Amino acid sequence: MQVDTKQKPPRQLLIALDAMDWGLLNKWSSEGKLPNFRRLIEEGTRATLKTTAEQLPDTVLSSLYTGSNPAKLEKYFYCQYDPETVGLKYLPDEALKRPAFWDYLSRAGRRVGVIDPPKFPASRELSGFQLTNWGAHATSAQRSSQPASLMDEIEARFGKHPIGACDAVDDKPEALRSLRERIIEGAHLRGRVCRWLMENQEWDVFFVVFSETHCVGHHFWRFVDPTHPRHTEEDTHNLADTIEQVYRAIDEEIGEMIELAGEDTLTMVFAGHGMGPIYHASWNLPEILDLLGYGREPAVKSNGNGTNGNQKPREAKVNPWRILKMILPGRLQYFIKESLPLSWQHRLLFKWYKGGRDWRGCRAFSVPNNDSVGAIRLSVKGRDRDGLIEPGEEYKRVCQDIADALYELIDPVTGRTVVKRVTFTHEEFSGPYLDGLPDITVLWDQSFPWESLHSPRFGTLRLRTQDSRSGSHTPLGFVLVKGAGVPEGVELSNHSIYDIAATVLDVAGVAAPSDLDGQPLPVHSFAVTA
Known part of the structure; x- marks a missing residue:
């Protein structure tokens, strides 16, 4: 690829x-329902992206922002196993210290303008402006802005983001109808805020x-x-086209943003993972x-015939603390949560994920992760307090034994396997925080x-x-690139979410740090000037 040493790097939007789900986006674009996305697909370069949603879905965005695999990040989930206590610890978004592409x-x-990146703290060295946790999904980062007055100015001009806590809702028509309206309103409002900025x-x-x-997608x-x-084919409450209408709203907003940018x-335009149905046994891994x-x-x-001795299926045990989620309305759950001191919220969180289980004396146990992917930790000598398994060959053997047993799990109705992929994180990732990750992840067949x-x-x-939610994450991301010099109608292959940060820096003519895991997409390149 030729490097242009004369032309000034373009602005980037x-x-x-x-x-956002690539399958739905592609379908509705081809049907003419999403004209701006269709133009991006037909007139630019596109690629589907490998993503960490296959192992650690909560790292997707932070890995995308930083161009780094999860073992280089200080947290993989907001509630993690603590090897020193053999218990759990809470990690806010501020635990992430690795620079994002906007810092470079x-x-x-x-x-740089940075607007509402979920699950990531405010920049400590930004040259530009930023909104943090204005309307970001499931974000614990402190609400803030740069300059400090910007958040107040945005809310004075446009108001607060209307969604609130996404999961503070029940699977009842009236609640879903309200959520639908707030999501669509939120998409349009975000577009207006962006264009004003x-x-x-x-x-x-x-x-x-x-x-x-x-x-x-979740609801x-x-x-x-x-x-x-x-x-159901019945649509008494006019909810069937909700996802389509949200995609249409965003199509409209980004179309106006692209026109304004010039x-x-x-x-x-990119997504780090997709959406699909949620079928899992993560809560049953213990x-x-x-x-x-x-x-x-x-x-x-x-x-001998592969059933338990009494010939009857076992009824899965349920963590009693999770029963609360099954019984209490979502809005009431969030009201109770927000009424409690932070320390009590964390205690409830630990009960939710761990119940009353004592992991001491267990060779392997289930640890928190996003529900669509189960996570398992081994008790390893020298790494975990009171470790039981020798590092090295015994560790590898136990990992493989567990994987073999998981791949044997089938749906008794269809005979199909229910585990799509078992990953050993020590083979998939590398970095200074590898020992903080689960040892094994289990991607269920959804x-x-x-x-x-x-x-x-x-x-x-x-x-x-x-869980009342019907949707969860799928391990497929995508990227669409359009602009002067970008090849039209080209589909790239063998790229990952790590490549987004590298591409942004490459197009800007900024040298990428040597420890980034991604490589630039071959869409346009400018001389590295700094």
């Missing part, structure tokens, strides 16, 4: 679409995240998925590991509904529905 741009003298602030790179796609997926057990601006003999008791032995799982080792375990 970067639009992240949190958990700022160091090189570029002026684009017109009234100086910038070389403007970056915004639309969180509305994330919230709508409305069943309406677009005819295979979902809770799907033809000389390079536009990059019991599965116990049945396999990795807890304090010996493994349960099945009889391509079909299943309500039980069967093992030839312990028999059949009948699961319980424990």
Whole structure:
């Protein structure tokens, strides 16, 4: 690729679409329902992206912002295992210290606008302007802005973001109807805020995240998925097209943003993961590991035909603290949570993920992660307090034994396996925080509904529905790039979310740090000047 040493790097308009689903986007674009996305697809360069949603979904955005794999990040989830206490600890977004691409741009003298990046703290060295946690999804970072007066000015002109806590809602028509209206309103409001900032602030790179796609996917997926057990053709409450209407709203808003930015601006639109149905046994992993003999008791032995001795399926155990989520309305859950001191909120969180279990004396146990992917930690000598497993060959053998047992799990109704991929994180990632990650992650097969799982080792375990949400994350991201010099109608392959940060820096003519995991997309390159 030729490097242009004369032309000044273009301005960049970067639009992240949190958990927007590539399949739905492609379908509705081809049908003419999303004209601005269709132009991006047909007139620019596109690629699907490998993503950390396959192992650690909560790292998708931070890995995308920093161009780094999860082992280089200070946190992978807001509630993590603590090897010193053999318990749990809470990590806010401020625990993340690794610079994002906008920090590198700022160091090189570029002026950057950063609008509402979820699950990431405010920049400590930004040259430009920033809104943090104005309307970002599931973000613990402190609400703030740079300059400090900007948040107040935005809310005086435009108001607060209307969604609030996305999950403070029930799966009832009237609640979903209200949420639908607030999500659509939020998408349009975000677009108006961005255009006002684009017109009234100086910038070389403007970056915004639309969180509305994330919230709508969680709560409305069943309406677009005819295979979902809770799907219905009746649409008495006019909810069936909610995801489509949110995508249409965003299509309209980004179309106006692209027009405002002008033809000389390079536009990059991307998502770090997608959305699909949620079928999982993550909440049942503690019991599965116990049945396999990795807890304090010996493994349960099945009889010759692969069922447990009494020939009846086992009813899965339920963490009693999770029953509260099944019983209490979402709005009431959040009211109680927000009424408690922060220390009590953390205690409830730990009960929610750990129950009353004592992990001491267990060779392997389930640790917190996003529900769509289970996570397992091994008790390793020299790494974990009271470790039981020798590092090296024994560690590798136990990892493989667990993986073999998980791959044997099937849906007793269809005979299909329910585990899509088991990952050993020490083989997938590398970095100074590798020892803080789970040792094993379990990507469940979410391509079909299943309500039980069967093992030839312990028999059949009948699961319980424990979440009102019908959608969760899929490990497929995408990027669309359009601008002067960008090849038209080209589809790239073999790229990942790590490549976004590298591409932004490359287009800006800014040297990328040597420890970035990504490589620039071959869309345009300018001389590195700083």
